[in-house]
Amino acid sequence: MKMTLIRLLAIILFVVLALATGSVVAYALIMVDAGHGGSDPGAVANGYNEKDLNLSSALKLVEELEKLGYETSMTRNADVYVSLSDRAARSNAAGATVFVSIHQNAAKSADAAGVEVYYCPGSYYGSKLAARTVDYICQATGQRNRGAKEASFYVLRNTDAVAILVECGFLTNSSEAALLADPVFQRKQAAAIARAIDDFLREDYCPGMPHARLSAPTFALLGPRPNVFTLTWAPYNTPDASITAYDVEYAPPGGSWRDLFSSPTTQTAHSFRGTAGASYWFRVRALDTSETPGPYSPAVRVTVPSDQGVFRYSYSWRTYYSATRYFGSARYAYRKGAYATYAFKNAKEVYLITTKAPFYGRAKIYVNGVYVRTIDLYAPKGQYRVPIRVLSYSSPTSGTLKVVMAGTKSAASTGYRIEIDGVAVR
Numbered sequence: 001m002k003m004t005l006i007r008l009l010a011i012i013l014f015v016v017l018a019l020a021t022g023s024v025v026a027y028a029l030i031m032v033d034a035g036h037g038g039s040d041p042g043a044v045a046n047g048y049n050e051k052d053l054n055l056s057s058a059l060k061l062v063e064e065l066e067k068l069g070y071e072t073s074m075t076r077n078a079d080v081y082v083s084l085s086d087r088a089a090r091s092n093a094a095g096a097t098v099f100v101s102i103h104q105n106a107a108k109s110a111d112a113a114g115v116e117v118y119y120c121p122g123s124y125y126g127s128k129l130a131a132r133t134v135d136y137i138c139q140a141t142g143q144r145n146r147g148a149k150e151a152s153f154y155v156l157r158n159t160d161a162v163a164i165l166v167e168c169g170f171l172t173n174s175s176e177a178a179l180l181a182d183p184v185f186q187r188k189q190a191a192a193i194a195r196a197i198d199d200f201l202r203e204d205y206c207p208g209m210p211h212a213r214l215s216a217p218t219f220a221l222l223g224p225r226p227n228v229f230t231l232t233w234a235p236y237n238t239p240d241a242s243i244t245a246y247d248v249e250y251a252p253p254g255g256s257w258r259d260l261f262s263s264p265t266t267q268t269a270h271s272f273r274g275t276a277g278a279s280y281w282f283r284v285r286a287l288d289t290s291e292t293p294g295p296y297s298p299a300v301r302v303t304v305p306s307d308q309g310v311f312r313y314s315y316s317w318r319t320y321y322s323a324t325r326y327f328g329s330a331r332y333a334y335r336k337g338a339y340a341t342y343a344f345k346n347a348k349e350v351y352l353i354t355t356k357a358p359f360y361g362r363a364k365i366y367v368n369g370v371y372v373r374t375i376d377l378y379a380p381k382g383q384y385r386v387p388i389r390v391l392s393y394s395s396p397t398s399g400t401l402k403v404v405m406a407g408t409k410s411a412a413s414t415g416y417r418i419e420i421d422g423v424a425v426r
């Protein structure tokens, strides 16, 4: 009974202390990774080996982090070779919260200078920590700020921790190299990195918060409406929270953010109909069990394919309906020799949107005057707005599509009529 009371008091005291300091980082192990080493010198320039400067800077970073009360570990603390997979494995086995890889940069141009910090593409926490780190270093040293950047480096991709890779400066720049090798300068950088990690953990890092992110949209080009696309999203970086809902927002062209809808966790996709040629932004956030929203995902921009041209019709074509769909209006022709041309730009795929029916015939397809194929529009039952892929290219290509009424009767094609409902490109 007494023991329970003491434990309860201890918990209350802990909670009071936690509230008093605003936020508490209960436990954080920082894995410091000195890049290269042993048989791998890294960049070699101006009389310096990158591996040596990485190690002396990493050792100073460990000291600065320990001054702030963090537990640290290193992937190497001597001039030895450690593979990339071993570096990631050591961090993961230790359960590190943050992984910091220290490197020195190199460039062909001797003028290149400054600091850049990399994080794994799509990592919300990685982007926060990288941005703080590069800003803090440059404020402390006056170096050029080259920014926080995404890169799919092995150690960033394969560590469970929030991972960054710091390029401290350019060894290939003789004046910056001299600074990078100076122990006082290294200490300045190390202290700035340690403060960035500390502020990140206290202000940005909230593993209890739910996160979600969007995938690249998929266009329903082969469906009935090529201007409709589907957004999908999924939780990520959400180790502790259970998500109960998502908020999806969008910004129309030139507009500000507005609610698209809130969805239960069972819904992770939504179809959106855009205007041809217009761009939209989308973002999502997840809500936890107490309806507290996590941070917004990085925004995704979607540009709806635009009308790239118009059909030019020769001979007599009749308008079937004039509503602009599929970036064209539907027309049909009966007369042999009737043709239509369409100039397309920057297309990897070109689709003819057409109709098949019992009384329809054949059409010949040409591109830039060269015969490509014949399509048979006969079908025993009417099929409306059928996309037929007539062309595909390995890189964006421009050209002129020509659709010619072939009109040849066959056992299957009992009629002559062809119809052009439009064209879709992507």
Ligand SMILES: [Zn+2]
Pocket: 035, 036, 042, 043, 050, 103, 104
């Ligand atoms: Zn390196």
